[in-house]
Amino acid sequence: MGKTRLARELARRAEGSTSLMLAPLTDHGALPHALAAALRLGSVSGDVLTACLDVLAGEPRLVLLDNCEHLIDAVRDLAATVLEHCPGTTVLTTTREPLGLPVETVVRLASLPLPQGTDDITLLPAVPSVAVFLDRAARVCPGLDLGPDGLRHVADIVRRLEGLPLAIELAAGRLPTFAPAALAARLDRSLDLLGARGLPPRHRTLRATVAWSYDLLTDDEQRLFRHLSVFADGFDLLTVEAVAADLGPDGDAGDLLARLVDASMVEAVPEPAGLMRYRMLYTLRAYGRDRLVAAGEDDAADDRLVCWAVDLAVWAEATALTARESLADAVVRRERGTLRAAWRLARDRGDLDAAVVMATRLSEAATWGDLVEMRGWPVELLDDPALAGHPEEGRVWGSAAQDAYMRGDARQADRLARVGLARARPGAARRFCLSSLAQADLARGAWDDAATHDEAALAEADGPCPQPGVGALGALYGGHPDRARELVSRLPAGDVPTLRGLAAYVTAEIDSVGRRPSPGRPGRTEPSTRRPAGEGPGPRTGPRAGAGSDRAPPRRRR
Secondary structure, eight states: OOHHHHHHHHHHHSTTOEEEEOTTOOOGGGHHHHHHHHTTOOSOOSOHHHHHHHHHTTSOEEEEEEOOGGGHHHHHHHHHHHHHHOTTEEEEEEOSSOOOOTTOOOOOOOOOOOOOSOSOGGGGGGSHHHHHHHHHHHHHSTTOOOHHHHHHHHHHHHHHTTTOHHHHHHHHTTTTTSOHHHHHHHHHHHHHHHOOTTSOHHHHHHHHHHHHHHHTSOHHHHHHHHHHTTOTTOBOHHHHHHHHHHHOOSSOHHHHHHHHHHTTSSEEEEOGGGOEEEEOOHHHHHHHHHHHHHTTOHHHHHHHHHHHHHHHHHHHHHHTTSTTHHHHHHHHHHTHHHHHHHHHHHHHHTOHHHHHHHHHHTHHHHHHTTOHHHHTHHHHHTTOGGGTTOTTHHHHHHHHHHHHHHTTOHHHHHHHHHHHHHHOOTTHHHHHHHHHHHHHHHHHTOHHHHHHHHHHHHHTOSSOOOTTHHHHHHHHHTTOHHHHHHHHTTSOOTTOHHHHHHHHHHHHHHHHHHTSBOTTOTTOBOOOOSOOTTOOOOSOSSOOSGGGTTSOOOOOOO
């Protein structure tokens, strides 16, 4: 019915509005994190929803929650909570069924007005349903001249489609292949063939339109379409090529994708740097899922999605804290919606091996990139009985300890890290556990322990890592500035912006401590190696990766 388009226009006109697109979400529990991202909150300590409510309560605004039907219960609870705690906030939802809240006002969108019986062809382009068809037709066939007979067939088409905007746009997208007369004839047969009796008329017509458009594709195009439908938040060309290579179609993957775009089954969305992102409407993804099940291919498609997420997680770990870390950060952020879907799929299927890889290999990128939800995945795995004895058990505990520290719970970080250390194999697992121990030591003022544990963590590393940055701070605050300088010199900064920033921060802290005024002697500076009480480091020991990695570290209270 065009709910999303209308709602986005209203949001555009409302000053300071916040729009949350829910179509990529598949997990009810992810709603607060998605809202936090829409509000552009950074790292959140404590309850994410509470932080969102604090922001929304600050000033009146419009909050758009788009495509709610597949998360209706969770959206109902979220809307009720927002309205209760933020009386100045207006919540606008697009959904196929009302939320059922007492304060809710329901606005039902009607179909686009249809041509009435008239012999005056010149009046047809002004009819909204015909105008939408002609607008889409002009984009897919620039310079197209339909003529009087063509306009009459267009009027017939939009009537048969009952004025549904999506159905009209899909039909107009077929003009490069069919003349209006042939389109009208084929549409009539397809609707009769694919109509689903027993469903509401609106649903029946929309399903028939999507099915008809799908039926016009070749076998290879159909197969690629339904296997791409598992990607919840879009995909890039490399992903399309990988899926196509697995399916083994006769044609080129790029040509098949272009055909899907031309058929309005896939939307091409330009991105910065001349890149292109491809997405499917939620309705089309749902239809693709139905076709997967009908073809008996759903398990294979799900397997491929999980493998895709595992491969991406492994790549992100190998690329994070390298000269290409900004790329890794951008890719992980861009793919969060689909990674979330793959994570939930792996958990629901009991695929512990895949879940462990996703949780642990994305831990570094999630920590430095403030991706709070993803950073908490290892914590969820701790409650899985099957984790006991798993080869990567120690690393899961170490990653969970890192999350606890980033949330400001040093005591919990220490506990989790020690459990993980007892179960960790040499290498990355021990590095994560020892690093978390060092951070917890630093938070509680155990300076020598912080330095010792961080040095031990460095010894377990097999690539660039932020150790022993925390150890250098521990040595500094413990009264050993020379050792602190020696430790910070061992940070493998190189061309890695985050590690360069961390080294610069720790070095500046060493210099700053050495220049602090001596107590009781105003105006005189003397070397000082003890950090004043109350000035323990915050939960982060370095700047954020990605877009904020060149940001100066926060000024500390003197």
